[in-house]
Amino acid sequence: MTSTPPPPSPQSGRAALEATDDRLPLHVRLRELLLDRIRTGEWTPATPLPGEIALADDYGVSKGTLRRVLGELVDQGLLERRRGDGTYVRRARLDHSLHRFFRHGSADDTLPGSRILRWETAPADAEVAGRLELGPGDEVLTLRRLRTRDESPVLVEDIWLPLPRFAPLAEAGPDALGPLLYPAYEKLAGQVVGGASEDLTIRACDQADATLLGCGAGEPVVVIDRLARAHDGSPLELRVSRGRADTFRYRIELT
Structure with a gap:
């Protein structure tokens, strides 16, 4: 005993x-x-x-x-x-922050659909390793995810998670994830997101994203680059999300 x-x-x-x-x-x-x-x-x-x-x-x-x-x-x-x-x-409440900027067929705040298109572990390239403060050749879990609303594509996301920090998540596999990733990070790997920084840019859509988003190659897409960190300041997640510019809406109340 x-x-x-x-x-x-x-x-x-x-x-x-x-x-x-x-x-x-x-x-x-x-x-x-x-x-x-x-x-x-x-x-x-x-x-x-x-x-x-x-x-x-x-x-x-x-x-x-x-x-x-x-x-x-x-x-x-x-x-x-x-x-x-x-x-x-406090948990960072970021899972809905991207989706609220993209409206496609619905103006409510219902939970978007989520489909994992890619799930693999591989050595991080130099840019990803630098952003996640990893060493040369360190491995990451990489995900590509499609977010939908009313069965229509809204966002394509590429996500990189450092290993072995997220090894339990990698072992659990994509079927263990729900529509929201941060609760899964906490439940499966014990990793709590404390905050994040984001950069927003506009670029021409490449053919791969155009096929997934249902738009033409070369059309404008909004790109949101997010680096999420733990409470100790260490990088937890690098995420690059792309959505069609014609469904993007930004609103802020200023007082």
């Missing part, structure tokens, strides 16, 4: 805090310690953080100091408070 490991010592947080540079303000030192627990994956979006009283006692700080630091992490988008349920590491 496997024994359950004992809970961490109530002094573990206090000892860690005492080991930090006391020339820095207390709340700064505490924030870095909590950040470490997010970056290392000790805290995840699936389980709430310990309660404020327990955390304050663990680190030997006042509840007010602890609340201040948690508030700063919420403001930074690293944590979120769920009413009546506690405080959690």
